[in-house]
Amino acid sequence: MGYTIVELPEQHLIGLAQTGLLNDDPACGAKIGAVWQKFNTPGTTDAIPDVVAEPYACFGAYYDYDLATNGYTMLVGCASTAASAPEGMARTTIPAGRYAKFSIQGDCTTTVGQAWLDIWNDEELLAKRAFTVDFEAYLPGEDMANASIDIYLALK
Numbered sequence: 485m486g487y488t489i490v491e492l493p494e495q496h497l498i499g500l501a502q503t504g505l506l507n508d509d510p511a512c513g514a515k516i517g518a519v520w521q522k523f524n525t526p527g528t529t530d531a532i533p534d535v536v537a538e539p540y541a542c543f544g545a546y547y548d549y550d551l552a553t554n555g556y557t558m559l560v561g562c563a564s565t566a567a568s569a570p571e572g573m574a575r576t577t578i579p580a581g582r583y584a585k586f587s588i589q590g591d592c593t594t595t596v597g598q599a600w601l602d603i604w605n606d607e608e609l610l611a612k613r614a615f616t617v618d619f620e621a622y623l624p625g626e627d628m629a630n631a632s633i634d635i636y637l638a639l640k
Contacts, residue, residue, distance in 0.1 A: 485602045487584040487609075492636070494580040497543050497619075498532045499523060499561015501574035507554045507604075513597070516558055520544070523560040532573065533566040537624070540634075544596075545619040547576055578617045583636040584609065592628045596620060599635055614638040 502519045505512055522528065523542070529535070540563065548557040559576050569575040588599050603609060616638040623632040 485586060485599065485606075487586045487637075489639070490583050490585045490636075492578065492580060492583050495536075495563050495578050496565070496575060497545055497559055497561045497578065498564040498566060498569045498573055498575045499543070499559050500528070500572075501557055501559040501576075503548070503557045505556050505558055507556075516544075517593070519558060519560045529562060531570055532562050532564055533570065534564045536563040536565060539623065540621040541624040542622050543619050544622075545576055545578065545617055547617040549615040551615060576617065578619060579638070581614070581616075582639040584612070584639055586635040586637075588633050588635065590630060590633075592622070592631050592633070595631075596633060596635070599633075603635070603637065609637070612639050614640045 500519050500523050502515055505515060529542070542560065542562050545559045545561070546556050547559070550556065559574055561573070564575075586599060586603070588595055618637045619635070621634045621636065623634075625631055
């Protein structure tokens with residue numbers, strides 16, 4: 485799977501977070517799916533202040549990596565210029581820096597899941613990762629079966 489190297493400015497995300505995720509946990513996919521399902525509940529995005537909707541409508545971010553346990557935190561949300569998150573939500577920062585950008589097209593669940601499997605199995609890429617904040621960025625659109633998605637991996 486090919487990628488390009490890009491420089492990104494710092495940006496902030498506000499949304500719903502799930503801590504304590506472990507890739508080796510058989511329920512990990514279901515836990516991530518539950519966060520997305522809750523995020524897609526009517527009114528959730530309306531509760532996020534000062535949303536920046538361009539170029540991406542929403543994000544799935546992975547951060548607070550614990551490489552000893554393969555654990556991390558995941559946040560599903562929107563870019564926002566607000567200084568803090570409303571009660572019940574979390575805020576995280578995507579640091580400025582170099583990222584590997586993968587552009588994919590397809591189903592939001594299966595295509596993204598397969599892309600992450602390919603990324604995790606790429607040992608050369610693994611050696612370049614910074615493990616700060618990695619994220620999926622979803623372009624606006626209603627067709628979740630054929631979405632345009634960019635995946636960004638923080639690089640050392």
